[in-house]
Amino acid sequence: MTHKRFWEWFIFPGGIWIALLFAIPLFLVLALSFGHVDDFGRGVYGFSLDNYKDVFDATYVPVLLRSVGYALATVVLCLLIGYPVAYFIARYGGRYRYALLAALVIPFFVNYLVRTYAWVALLADQGLVNNLLVDWGLTESPIQMINTPYAVIGGLVYGYIIFMILPLYGSIERMDPSVIEAGKDLYGSPLQTFIHVTLPATQAGILAGCVLVFLPAVGDFVSAQLLGGPDTYMVGNLIQDQFFAASNWPFGSALTVVMMIFLAVWMVFYLRRASKGEAEVL
Amino acid sequence: MSGEAIGIQGVTKSFGDFVAVDDVNLSIAQGEFFSLLGPSGCGKTTTLRMLAGFEVPTEGRILLEGEPVEKVPPHERNVNMVFQSYALFEHLDVEGNIAFGLKRKKVPKAEITTRVAEALELVDLSSRAKARPNELSGGQRQRVALARALVNRPRVLLLDEPLGALDLKLRRQMQIELKAIQREVGITFVYVTHDQEEALSMSDRIAVMSEGRVAQCGPPEEVYEHPKEEFVAGFIGISNLLEGKVESGGRVRIGDDCLAVPDLGEGHADGETVQIAVRPEKVAVDEFEGEPYRIEPDMFTVEGEIESKVYLGVGNQLTLKLVNGSRLVALEQATYRMRADEQWEVGQRVKIGWHPEHCMVLS
Structure with missing residues (x-):
């Protein structure tokens, strides 16, 4: 008993850390979201719902929907690209498994902003890809690639695909290979076996990957800022602008709170599945 | 079928x-x-x-x-x-x-x-x-x-x-x-x-x-x-393997003793070395002196001593050391006449026997 008491004290450093640096700022954001801006552009605390009305104003709803749409597209693309990669490494990687995984993870040691800039250099009108296309005579003039939704979604896929591949790898690697053989033995063609056996057996990894990609993608602002234009404005950009360009902290706070609630709903859904053993918790 | x-x-x-x-x-x-x-x-x-x-x-x-x-x-x-x-x-x-x-x-x-x-x-x-x-x-x-x-x-x-x-x-x-x-x-x-x-x-x-x-x-x-x-x-099962030399007349010499093997089979030249296998449950063990209790008259018998004894509940597993140095395992079933814990001490001198037809000659 006394032993256990002793270890319980170790909760305090981390607890205090979270209270100071996470809970208090969060509370301040929540409080500020009910405030307004004074004549000098400073945020003032108050008790008004005006900021929340503005969030759901016709000007901003398309931005919210666009963010969700881009994030969903990112999730689907990450799944389609990531599943075969994870499957190959887990089932056929053999002794190169960890080397292959490391090769996937190493690019993520480079700052996300820098990696996204690299895509600007590639996709710009005078960028590498367009220059090559023109040089080879495949097009007469550069193709508009940057400042399109495709570029933004591409940037998001590139930025977050590792969060799809790793949980998928985990669940595919853990799957008993004889389950796939059982599917074939019971008259399932390779495609039927994949749909009726492999996919359900790895659904925990699929769900985890989707949530882990969706959450950061929906709030991302780097990809839209660097690879997009005014038409690809996402909620992350909107919030960033309120805090830096427009200096409307209360409205930025309200946007943040709405996003948080939206993501929390997803998170609860995911954790409930995870607690039933149907999803993977990383 | x-x-x-x-x-x-x-x-x-x-x-x-x-x-x-x-x-x-x-x-x-x-x-x-x-x-x-x-x-x-x-x-x-x-x-x-x-x-x-x-x-x-x-x-x-x-x-x-x-x-x-x-x-x-x-x-x-x-x-x-x-x-x-x-x-x-x-x-x-x-x-x-x-x-x-x-x-x-x-x-x-x-x-x-x-x-x-x-x-x-x-x-x-x-x-x-x-x-x-x-x-x-x-x-x-x-x-x-x-x-x-x-x-x-x-x-x-x-x-x-x-x-x-x-x-x-x-x-x-x-x-x-x-x-x-x-x-x-x-x-x-x-x-x-x-x-x-x-x-x-x-x-x-x-x-x-x-x-x-x-x-x-x-x-x-x-x-x-x-x-x-x-x-x-x-x-499949435990087998005791004994090395022997084929002698004339379907006999195999193991150490000083000679064993007539009924189904030695064809094609064994005199002097050839063969492996004889005997299942542990076919091996009978008796005290060296006194009336034979398990060993039957038509059995092939050798001398030896008990090297170790494992009590199995339903019987004993005895490891026996023959005079010529080779080892045999005997599985002795307890019956209505005896309990498995009653007999045998390590080091005891014993008579060991089995029916010749229970010998398996391996190639």
Whole structure:
């Protein structure tokens, strides 16, 4: 008993850390979201719902929907690209498994902003890809690639695909290979076996990957800022602008709170599945 | 039994330089309970996997009811497998698992329902039809795996160490049940195991495998009583091996003693060195002095002493050291006349005997 008491004290450093640096700022954001801006552009605390009305104003709803749409597209693309990669490494990687995984993870040691800039250099009108296309005579003039939704979604896929591949790898690697053989033995063609056996057996990894990609993608602002234009404005950009360009902290706070609630709903859904053993918790 | 269910003709399977199965020839009859027995790495599982279609033979032919199938993929073969790990589909309930094969074969819904119910009845799991595999005990999971395969009425059922994961008691019970189910459905069973007792008690015939080849194939009694080589004698049951020299007149000299072996067989030259094997349960031990109690008049007898004694409850396992230095194990069954804990002390001088016809001469 006394032993256990002793270890319980170790909760305090981390607890205090979270209270100071996470809970208090969060509370301040929540409080500020009910405030307004004074004549000098400073945020003032108050008790008004005006900021929340503005969030759901016709000007901003398309931005919210666009963010969700881009994030969903990112999730689907990450799944389609990531599943075969994870499957190959887990089932056929053999002794190169960890080397292959490391090769996937190493690019993520480079700052996300820098990696996204690299895509600007590639996709710009005078960028590498367009220059090559023109040089080879495949097009007469550069193709508009940057400042399109495709570029933004591409940037998001590139930025977050590792969060799809790793949980998928985990669940595919853990799957008993004889389950796939059982599917074939019971008259399932390779495609039927994949749909009726492999996919359900790895659904925990699929769900985890989707949530882990969706959450950061929906709030991302780097990809839209660097690879997009005014038409690809996402909620992350909107919030960033309120805090830096427009200096409307209360409205930025309200946007943040709405996003948080939206993501929390997803998170609860995911954790409930995870607690039933149907999803993977990383 | 009528006709051949499976023909394995000159089948070899190599993985790179490693030859897992080496020129195996077997013919398995319809309705037979056929076991592939051997230690791990002997090629028994690879042979089974070639029958299922998971491996393609490097050489040779596999016939299923006369049709060559070695190139047919598993989902087009009318055989089913019970996996060592059971390989149940965790996302489906028991019924869903059992119906899986019938659904892939597009069997009408109504028929699926009745056949699944029958299969559940057969393995005595009707009450757990809606349970998920992870809610079942090991024995129940094993039955689901069996029902999931049998419901398809395959020509041949392949079983890969199906009882390996169960505890001993459950294993014994499932052995009896499996055998009963096999008799009831009349399907040919090909059973892979490394447990010699399991193979002996369940099979119609056993193929003992070693290093990729079939060392001996025959009914359990034959494989146990007349092993053809040292490996078989040693792998199935314990065998005492004694080295001897062939003398004229069908006699073998072991140390100073001479033993007349009734079925020495042809082709043994005088002076040739042979291995004589005797099963521990055939060895009788008596006190050196006094009236013979277990040793019978027509037995071959030698002198020795008790080197160690293991009390087994149902009897004693004695390790005996002969005068010439070689060792013998004797298994002595306690009977209504004696208790296993009453006799024998380590170091005691004893008389050891066995009937000459219980000697097996190994090549």
